[in-house]
Amino acid sequence: MAHAATPMPLSAPPSGPLSGRIRVPGDKSISHRSLMFGAVALGETTIEGLLEADDVLGTGAAMRALGATVTRLGEGAWRVAGLGVGGLLEPESVLDFGNAGTGSRLTMGLVGGHAIAATFVGDASLSRRPMGRVLNPLREMGVEVIARAGDRLPLSIKGPKTPMPITYRLPMASAQVKSAVLLAGLNTPGVTTVIEPVATRDHTERMLEGFGASLSVEIGSAGERIIRLEGRPDLRAQHVVVPGDPSSAAFAVVAGLIVPGSDVTVENVLLNPLRTGLFQTLIEMGADLTIENERLSGGERIGDVHVRASKLKGVVVPPERAPSMIDEYPILAIAAAFAEGPTVMEGLDELRVKESDRLAAVARGLEANRIACLEGETSLVVEGRQAGVEIGGGTVATHLDHRIAMAFLVLGLAADTAVSVDDVGMIATSFPSFRSLMEGLGARFAEV
Numbered sequence: 021m022a023h024a025a026t027p028m029p030l031s032a033p034p035s036g037p038l039s040g041r042i043r044v045p046g047d048k049s050i051s052h053r054s055l056m057f058g059a060v061a062l063g064e065t066t067i068e069g070l071l072e073a074d075d076v077l078g079t080g081a082a083m084r085a086l087g088a089t090v091t092r093l094g095e096g097a098w099r100v101a102g103l104g105v106g107g108l109l110e111p112e113s114v115l116d117f118g119n120a121g122t123g124s125r126l127t128m129g130l131v132g133g134h135a136i137a138a139t140f141v142g143d144a145s146l147s148r149r150p151m152g153r154v155l156n157p158l159r160e161m162g163v164e165v166i167a168r169a170g171d172r173l174p175l176s177i178k179g180p181k182t183p184m185p186i187t188y189r190l191p192m193a194s195a196q197v198k199s200a201v202l203l204a205g206l207n208t209p210g211v212t213t214v215i216e217p218v219a220t221r222d223h224t225e226r227m228l229e230g231f232g233a234s235l236s237v238e239i240g241s242a243g244e245r246i247i248r249l250e251g252r253p254d255l256r257a258q259h260v261v262v263p264g265d266p267s268s269a270a271f272a273v274v275a276g277l278i279v280p281g282s283d284v285t286v287e288n289v290l291l292n293p294l295r296t297g298l299f300q301t302l303i304e305m306g307a308d309l310t311i312e313n314e315r316l317s318g319g320e321r322i323g324d325v326h327v328r329a330s331k332l333k334g335v336v337v338p339p340e341r342a343p344s345m346i347d348e349y350p351i352l353a354i355a356a357a358f359a360e361g362p363t364v365m366e367g368l369d370e371l372r373v374k375e376s377d378r379l380a381a382v383a384r385g386l387e388a389n390r391i392a393c394l395e396g397e398t399s400l401v402v403e404g405r406q407a408g409v410e411i412g413g414g415t416v417a418t419h420l421d422h423r424i425a426m427a428f429l430v431l432g433l434a435a436d437t438a439v440s441v442d443d444v445g446m447i448a449t450s451f452p453s454f455r456s457l458m459e460g461l462g463a464r465f466a467e468v
């Protein structure tokens with residue numbers, strides 16, 4: 021789990037046209053969940069296309085420590101022999117989640133629903149991120165927490181003998197918090213209810229239903245989603261096929277749009293409507309982006325995303341779209357730097373508590389490369405292309421954040437002079453094949 025102590029800087033010089041067809045690795049959200057749900061289902065869950073990146077491997081190790089048998093069968097092919105709801109065992113050592121917010125927070129929910137104790141640790145980035153958002157509802161369910169001030173990692177939790185079902189209204193748009201409460205609700209007698217004022221990615225709901233949970237989603241009078249989960253279901257092992265991660269595809273898609281002369285297709289991408297805000301925004305910006313070969317796989321819409329280099333224009337991205345593209349703002353900011361006119365992004369409060377303060381990290385990275393922007397408390401305005409200004413030439417601080425590293429390498433491919441990032445080690449947390457796939461499209465990177 022530990023990130024290599026020595027930073028690995030990399031530089032992206034301006035590139036010739038990118039072209040070709042690629043497949044990006046499996047969706048990170050679905051990969052984490054397939055291992056977790058497999059661990060609490062009865063029987064052998066098999067997974068095809070699992071994302072084999074540090075964050076997800078950490079979840080696999082945690083499920084093993086909690087008693088499930090997790091076996092790698094081949095590339096992306098995994099088997100999880102589960103213990104059934106309520107069957108998790110107390111781990112004998114700490115659970116190390118490295119950089120992974122999703123892995124750690126969802127596992128807190130799972131552990132909190134069992135009468136076992138576990139200690140959670142992570143890297144410097146994860147240890148700075150707020151965990152109270154998950155611990156508070158778990159405390160209401162009867163979970164004991166030992167944490168330092170501010171509810172940061174490292175921390176320990178112990179689930180009660182019989183958790184209390186709660187009705188929890190999410191104070192922030194977070195699929196991780198929603199999922200943690202629902203996962204604790206799995207081993208709670210009665211009905212656990214989560215109310216989401218704004219819809220966030222719904223993989224937990226869809227997949228739990230697929231594993232046999234009794235779960236309903238109702239839309240309330242103010243448009244809120246009311247999710248009710250019946251506790252103590254018999255979850256049954258499933259075969260899960262993980263589609264390509266739209267949040268990883270985003271880097272090749274934007275590169276294909278901003279590097280002149282490019283023509284790029286990313287095949288087999290998850291197109292769940294709660295994940296496609298970036299593609300919608302790029303189309304509004306004038307991108308030549310089409311979805312080809314659209315089909316259904318494992319209950320999810322998937323397709324091939326085809327882009328050709330395009331003249332983009334600045335747009336206003338409404339705050340209500342943020343949950344459907346929350347991980348894509350860094351790469352959207354790069355697309356916006358090549359647009360005609362400003363792009364206004366609002367409702368970005370959650371960006372401040374990602375792997376880094378992404379709002380600040382993006383703004384500093386843009387400034388270091390002579391791209392004008394205005395950082396507000398919860399908003400970002402990126403001025404488009406300015407006549408006579410040569411962009412690029414800067415070195416970007418990545419703050420242990422994989423998406424900051426990848427976004428600014430993509431900037432370099434389309435800038436006037438090379439862009440360097442101070443560390444690419446973290447890219448392995450979500451997209452280990454980023455460099456080789458981009459090189460397959462024609463990009464070249466240089467060690468610095």
Ligand code: S3P
Pocket residue numbers: 048049050122193194195196197199221346347370
């Ligand atoms: C995720 C939810 C989002 C997202 C993260 C994955 C998930 O986090 O940023 O990369 O799989 O549930 P929040 O729930 O904190 O918004």
